[in-house]
Amino acid sequence: MGKTFYIETFGCQMNVHDSEKVAGTLLRCGYESVEDPEQADLVLYNTCSIREKAAQKVFSRLKQFGKVREKGKLFGVLGCVAQQEGEKIFEAAPHVNLVVGSASYSNLSRLVARLEQGERRVSGLSLDTEETFETEFTRRDHPFRAYITIIEGCDKRCAYCVVPFTRGPERSRTSASVLEEARQLAGAGYTEIQLLGQNVNSYRDPSAARLSFAELLAGVAEIAGLRRVRFTTSHPRDFGRDIVKVIEAHPALCNHVHLPVQSGSTRVLHRMQREYSLEQYLERIEWIRNACRPISISTDIIVGFPGESGADFEETITLLDAVGYDSVFSFQYSPRPNTAALHLPDSIPDEEKALRLRILQDRQRSIQLGRYQSRVGSVEEVLVEGRSGRGDHRGDQWKGRTTQNIVLNFSALGAAAVAVQPGAYWLVRVTEAGPNSLIGEAVQGPALSSTVAAAQPVLKSPFRIL
Numbered sequence: 001m002g003k004t005f006y007i008e009t010f011g012c013q014m015n016v017h018d019s020e021k022v023a024g025t026l027l028r029c030g031y032e033s034v035e036d037p038e039q040a041d042l043v044l045y046n047t048c049s050i051r052e053k054a055a056q057k058v059f060s061r062l063k064q065f066g067k068v069r070e071k072g073k074l075f076g077v078l079g080c081v082a083q084q085e086g087e088k089i090f091e092a093a094p095h096v097n098l099v100v101g102s103a104s105y106s107n108l109s110r111l112v113a114r115l116e117q118g119e120r121r122v123s124g125l126s127l128d129t130e131e132t133f134e135t136e137f138t139r140r141d142h143p144f145r146a147y148i149t150i151i152e153g154c155d156k157r158c159a160y161c162v163v164p165f166t167r168g169p170e171r172s173r174t175s176a177s178v179l180e181e182a183r184q185l186a187g188a189g190y191t192e193i194q195l196l197g198q199n200v201n202s203y204r205d206p207s208a209a210r211l212s213f214a215e216l217l218a219g220v221a222e223i224a225g226l227r228r229v230r231f232t233t234s235h236p237r238d239f240g241r242d243i244v245k246v247i248e249a250h251p252a253l254c255n256h257v258h259l260p261v262q263s264g265s266t267r268v269l270h271r272m273q274r275e276y277s278l279e280q281y282l283e284r285i286e287w288i289r290n291a292c293r294p295i296s297i298s299t300d301i302i303v304g305f306p307g308e309s310g311a312d313f314e315e316t317i318t319l320l321d322a323v324g325y326d327s328v329f330s331f332q333y334s335p336r337p338n339t340a341a342l343h344l345p346d347s348i349p350d351e352e353k354a355l356r357l358r359i360l361q362d363r364q365r366s367i368q369l370g371r372y373q374s375r376v377g378s379v380e381e382v383l384v385e386g387r388s389g390r391g392d393h394r395g396d397q398w399k400g401r402t403t404q405n406i407v408l409n410f411s412a413l414g415a416a417a418v419a420v421q422p423g424a425y426w427l428v429r430v431t432e433a434g435p436n437s438l439i440g441e442a443v444q445g446p447a448l449s450s451t452v453a454a455a456q457p458v459l460k461s462p463f464r465i466l
């Protein structure tokens with residue numbers, strides 16, 4: 001075996017997809033991928049620093065990696081902690097040889113070549129870039145869902161958020177390059193595409209075509225073979241009505257919008273520098289709710305931001321009832337380096353943050369249960385993801401996801417038991433509901449079902465699916 005690498009990823013979908021591109025780059029450089037760090041010549045760790053806990057994990061994991069250290073083995077730290085801590089990582093974890101932030105991935109093959117030539121400490125930490133990471137090769141780790149980055153970095157200055165410091169300024173890809181990648185993926189049999197960016201609504205086509213984000217969505221949704229197109233994350237400030245209109249007009253765009261609110265109090269939103277009020281947020285919710293399709297809404301919420309009073313928190317709880325989210329990702333505020341909120345007075349004690357989080361999650365759980373129960377009896381189309389973890393004597397159990405991004409575990413009996421496969425689309429009748437998922441029975445596998453894992457055609461550059 002030639003040179004080998006192992007990559008472990010922590011963090012958001014952007015990071016997961018960055019790792020796919022990094023893996024593609026290394027394969028291109030003659031490396032082979034292995035599943036075990038002990039067997040790898042190059043061990044990479046792609047990191048997240050969104051909350052303190054995530055960042056702390058990096059150093060304990062690096063210590064563990066240190067144990068498999070042997071002569072000639074190289075270690076690299078990538079991603080947001082790499083960017084944030086920079087060359088300090090070499091001091092804290094002396095076995096690390098490579099520190100690279102996401103804005104420097106387009107240089108990765110050159111940086112790795114320097115390691116191969118014998119340099120012991122190599123870093124790529126510049127944020128001063130106009131470039132996006134367009135790889136010639138991307139290793140796709142999911143057999144039927146593919147990610148496409150449309151915009152990197154973030155120009156917002158949310159007071160709590162480390163991302164502008166770890167991912168640098170906004171850089172959009174040309175619409176032609178995004179559409180070409182989407183076409184190639186469709187040609188390779190992928191049926192679900194997720195367009196990624198820290199703030200997809202800030203997408204600015206740098207080419208003469210000047211497509212807006214909504215036009216780009218329409219373009220991707222019109223590609224033959226694509227059945228589900230999702231996008232994340234939207235910033236409410238830049239979320240325009242044109243996005244709702246384009247969802248209404250294109251069946252391939254999923255019935256789901258993730259619209260992080262962070263707080264239900266305009267006072268807190270102002271302190272967070274979110275650039276919208278509760279009223280403006282609710283206006284966008286109105287647009288979505290008034291659509292001719294049942295668009296599901298999910299959100300992110302931070303509790304215990306400095307200065308958040310009991311009354312502010314109550315407003316967030318009221319918002320949960322007012323919107324009726326199908327999913328909420330909620331977090332205790334965690335102070336992050338370089339951010340404006342570090343200097344805000346009135347920090348909330350940890351116990352109070354934990355209490356607010358519990359209250360919020362309990363409330364959302366009962367809202368969600370009610371919303372999910374109202375779906376019992378309906379027939380939903382799911383994309384089958386694989387076997388379900390639920391052990392059950394009633395027959396084969398499968399896990400699927402609806403267009404609204406809700407997990408639907410279902411049983412397939414009789415002829416269906418042998419026909420269901422990952423990557424296929426099935427109609428499923430919902431028979432029961434829990435607070436986090438639905439349960440149902442397979443009704444029918446549409447003729448158009450497609451499985452992807454099968455032979456993929458070899459594609460020409462610029463994007464090759466390995």
Ligand code: 5AD
Pocket residue numbers: 050051160161162260262300301302331332333334335336
């Ligand atoms: N503390 C807690 N949660 C945070 N998030 C971002 N920064 C912080 C922080 N400092 C949450 C936000 C964001 C999600 C990805 O993570 O809710 O939308």
Ligand code: SF4
Pocket residue numbers: 010011012013014015047048049050079080162163166167
């Ligand atoms: Fe974590 Fe944010 Fe970096 Fe994603 S962009 S890896 S969530 S810090």
